[in-house]
Amino acid sequence: MIKRWLRTIGICVLAAGATACSTIDSLEPTDSGITLEVNNKPYAEVWKSSVNAMSTNLAIVEMDKRAGVIKSEAPAGMATWGEVVGLFITPATKTSDRYTIHIVSKTRSTYQLTGQNWAPSVAARIQADLDIE
Template sequence: MKRWLRFVGVAILASGVTACSTIDGLESTDKGITLEVTQKPYAEVWKSSVKAMSTNLAIVEMDKSAGVIKSEAPAGMATWGEVVGLFITPVTKVSDSYTIHIVSKTRSTYQLTGQNWAPSVAARIQSDLDIE
């Protein structure tokens, strides 16, 4: 019986660890919010994205040449925290339009609380770049 309880405990711990979202796990193909930006230079789109991803979030990874910004929200009393990714395509200096894809995930799939940061990040970018 003791051996069985130990096995169950290890299985629960392992499932909790494997069910966590991390910065490295954010992908541009994940479900999120997509914005289309036209008639703006890449530098302006990038600057607005950095500003939006650093408001109430901590930037953990940033690569302008890849068009990627990853941030996290800290854990609090009612949440384990969230991870947020922003992906810009294409990553050329000159383009007729850019696509910004924003992904927000809770740290754990079992987490009942937490905030979806994608809408607020998108709203900040839309306001800053004056787009709808």
């Protein structure tokens, strides 16, 4: 009886942990994060700066230049389970005078107490590289 009860609790804990995870696929441009406005820069320059920022201390997992999407992850460490970071550029066209870059950072688990919000550092790299405020 006690074994059955412990097994049931164990399965519930595992199920709760599995459903509370953030993955690369869970990153959406509508998630809260940091938004930058870039004016009078070509898309190629905005894209290159974004790739550089998303690959500094992060591993790029997914990249689609035509869609304006870059997704990276930070590895797990001694005090963290890792984080996932998404960058979304709109519009994803070469013929615009203004681009919006939205950066989202999530911890791997809802229950994760430690971890880094990567959005500010990615945004700062892009701002420095493109010389924007």
